[in-house]
Amino acid sequence: MTLAFEGIEKVYPNGFHAVKRLDLQIQTGEFFTLLGPSGCGKTTTLRMIAGLEMPTAGRLLIDGRDFTRIHPRDRDVAMVFQSYALYPHMSVRENLVLNLKVRRVPAAEIAPRLAEISRILGIDQLLDSKPARLSGGQRQRVALGRALIRRPNVFLMDEPLSNLDLKLRERTRTELKKLHERMPVTTVYVTHDQAEALVLSDRICIMNGGELQQVGTPQDVYDRPANMFVAKFVGTPSINLLPVAVGAGEGGLQLRLAKGGHPLDGAVMPATGEVLRRLDQTRGRAVLGIRPEAVALDDEPGAGSLPGSVGLVEPMGSVNHIVLGIDGSEEVTVDGEPFIAVVRSNERYAHGQPIHVSLRPDRLLLFDEQSGRSLAALSPVGSWELA
Ligand SMILES: Nc1ncnc2c1ncn2[C@@H]1O[C@H](COP(=O)(O)OP(=O)(O)OP(=O)(O)O)[C@@H](O)[C@H]1O
Numbered sequence: 001m002t003l004a005f006e007g008i009e010k011v012y013p014n015g016f017h018a019v020k021r022l023d024l025q026i027q028t029g030e031f032f033t034l035l036g037p038s039g040c041g042k043t044t045t046l047r048m049i050a051g052l053e054m055p056t057a058g059r060l061l062i063d064g065r066d067f068t069r070i071h072p073r074d075r076d077v078a079m080v081f082q083s084y085a086l087y088p089h090m091s092v093r094e095n096l097v098l099n100l101k102v103r104r105v106p107a108a109e110i111a112p113r114l115a116e117i118s119r120i121l122g123i124d125q126l127l128d129s130k131p132a133r134l135s136g137g138q139r140q141r142v143a144l145g146r147a148l149i150r151r152p153n154v155f156l157m158d159e160p161l162s163n164l165d166l167k168l169r170e171r172t173r174t175e176l177k178k179l180h181e182r183m184p185v186t187t188v189y190v191t192h193d194q195a196e197a198l199v200l201s202d203r204i205c206i207m208n209g210g211e212l213q214q215v216g217t218p219q220d221v222y223d224r225p226a227n228m229f230v231a232k233f234v235g236t237p238s239i240n241l242l243p244v245a246v247g248a249g250e251g252g253l254q255l256r257l258a259k260g261g262h263p264l265d266g267a268v269m270p271a272t273g274e275v276l277r278r279l280d281q282t283r284g285r286a287v288l289g290i291r292p293e294a295v296a297l298d299d300e301p302g303a304g305s306l307p308g309s310v311g312l313v314e315p316m317g318s319v320n321h322i323v324l325g326i327d328g329s330e331e332v333t334v335d336g337e338p339f340i341a342v343v344r345s346n347e348r349y350a351h352g353q354p355i356h357v358s359l360r361p362d363r364l365l366l367f368d369e370q371s372g373r374s375l376a377a378l379s380p381v382g383s384w385e386l387a
């Protein structure tokens with residue numbers, strides 16, 4: 001079952017513009033995630049697929065047919081909400097089959113479906129229990145089972161794991177992924193948790209303020225973010241955004257840290273004509289994006305390394321996050337966030353220690369300072385290309 005959004009808009013009756021001109025194509029069997037901060041319009045979008053909310057413009061197509069004004073009951077769509085709302089007075093079994101009974105599915109068909117779903121979800125031992133006696137994770141699986149047993153054509157999930165503690169959330173996340181591999185129902189999943197989106201999705205749609213920012217595979221949106229918002233939202237700890245001066249130097253683009261004017265020699269690479277033309281419009285200023293795991297620290301200065309110092313050290317177990325200063329100042333980034341390097345925890349650093357900071361050239365991104373749009377990315381073969 002494919003889903004298509006054509007110029008979908010949602011303006012609520014109070015005039016609030018929650019979703020702006022959304023165009024999306026979701027393929028059969030795809031696990032598709034809507035990712036973005038609170039209030040960006042994820043739930044509104046999901047509710048429009050379910051038919052619980054009417055778009056104020058545009059068309060919603062299911063398998064090529066216009067479903068924009070079709071009643072929710074006639075859409076064959078199952079939704080799992082953040083609060084799973086199981087009926088407390090009914091057993092797990094009764095909760096699971098209730099929907100099928102309401103839809104007058106014959107008993108001879110209900111029994112094998114119940115057996116299959118409870119086996120897949122590992123809840124076959126719980127069928128006679130009441131929800132109150134289940135753990136959060138077990139309740140979550142029952143809520144999923146209740147939706148899946150209907151064999152919907154589209155499965156909608158709105159932050160279904162957010163009530164679980166971290167461990168359980170990670171475990172249920174893995175179960176969800178396995179479940180989707182076994183039963184590849186077209187799924188639209190909503191979350192504000194980028195890690196969840198990366199782990200689960202075939203493709204991710206990142207939204208901000210009701211607007212689509214980028215659609216792509218987890219690797220796409222991480223490696224080639226369309227703009228600074230996506231770059232910042234995906235990946236943890238967040239990408240470092242440094243103000244730079246851009247010029248054409250010998251051998252290619254020359255970048256300098258805007259503050260202090262330090263040349264970043266590792267970034268001198270040939271650039272395509274398109275990139276040079278784009279950079280022509282930026283008046284020599286841009287924002288350099290570098291992931292914390294691509295920031296290298298050395299005791300000795302190297303070509304293009306920056307004179308740094310170690311600020312806070314945050315131990316994370318296998319790695320440490322190191323807050324860096326450059327030229328004695330920790331105000332280094334364009335967004336006021338700390339400049340962070342991720343290093344293995346067996347590498348010891350002390351607060352105040354002087355250090356030489358270099359940026360691994362294979363992971364550099366350039367953004368337009370004004371629009372935030374991606375200008376170029378340094379490719380693995382070592383040239384600046386359009387992102
Ligand atoms: N019925 C409504 N009337 C007016 N505004 C609404 C209504 N429902 C939602 N909104 C507004 O629309 C925007 C998008 O809401 P939505 O629930 O889709 O966000 P969300 O991305 O799901 O956020 P969260 O992650 O917090 O659940 C929000 O600013 C919200 O306040």
Ligand SMILES: [Mg+2]
Nearest residue numbers: 042043044158
């Ligand atoms: Mg929501």
